[in-house]
Amino acid sequence: MASLRIRIYGDPCLREVAEPVDEIDDEIKELAADMIEIMYENSGIGLAAPQVGIGKRLFVADTQEQEGPNPMVFINPSIRNQSGTSTMEEGCLSIPDVREDVKRAESFDLEALDLEGNVVRFRADGLLGRVILHEVDHFEGKLFVDYLSPVKKIMVKDQLRALEKESLAASS
Numbered sequence: 001m002a003s004l005r006i007r008i009y010g011d012p013c014l015r016e017v018a019e020p021v022d023e024i025d026d027e028i029k030e031l032a033a034d035m036i037e038i039m040y041e042n043s044g045i046g047l048a049a050p051q052v053g054i055g056k057r058l059f060v061a062d063t064q065e066q067e068g069p070n071p072m073v074f075i076n077p078s079i080r081n082q083s084g085t086s087t088m089e090e091g092c093l094s095i096p097d098v099r100e101d102v103k104r105a106e107s108f109d110l111e112a113l114d115l116e117g118n119v120v121r122f123r124a125d126g127l128l129g130r131v132i133l134h135e136v137d138h139f140e141g142k143l144f145v146d147y148l149s150p151v152k153k154i155m156v157k158d159q160l161r162a163l164e165k166e167s168l169a170a171s172s
Ligand SMILES: [Zn+2]
Pocket: 091, 092, 093, 094, 134, 135, 138
């Protein structure tokens, strides 16, 4: 899996629904390790498998709120009991140079598996909560720019079109 690359807006794999991970085998562990590397190389705080062309429900994150690297891996996450709303600026490694405010739930219950297959459960909020909601959207083929108001969409239209062209050129 040495040739993973970040897929850019316009790449069809970003619009596909991802499959659950059915077994945490060596291939999945290697995928997670590669994704963590790619996330750090690109100074990201989250990266979902569909963003590197793998249609699996796995994402990696490091909100960098603690000192030193603290990579987290979430497998087959589910989100329940969303409450409140908060607005935060978001970006996406698949949509370079576009950053916009997005309104999402303020907190929710997360359940997922870690890389050892342990069930992880907690009430998520703040920056990590935000990253989780953003990454889980990638599993449904959803991108943060989908939430923008019609006016904001018009404002980023040219940027998105340029990315689409770039993406098409990279895949041909
Ligand atoms: Zn993203």
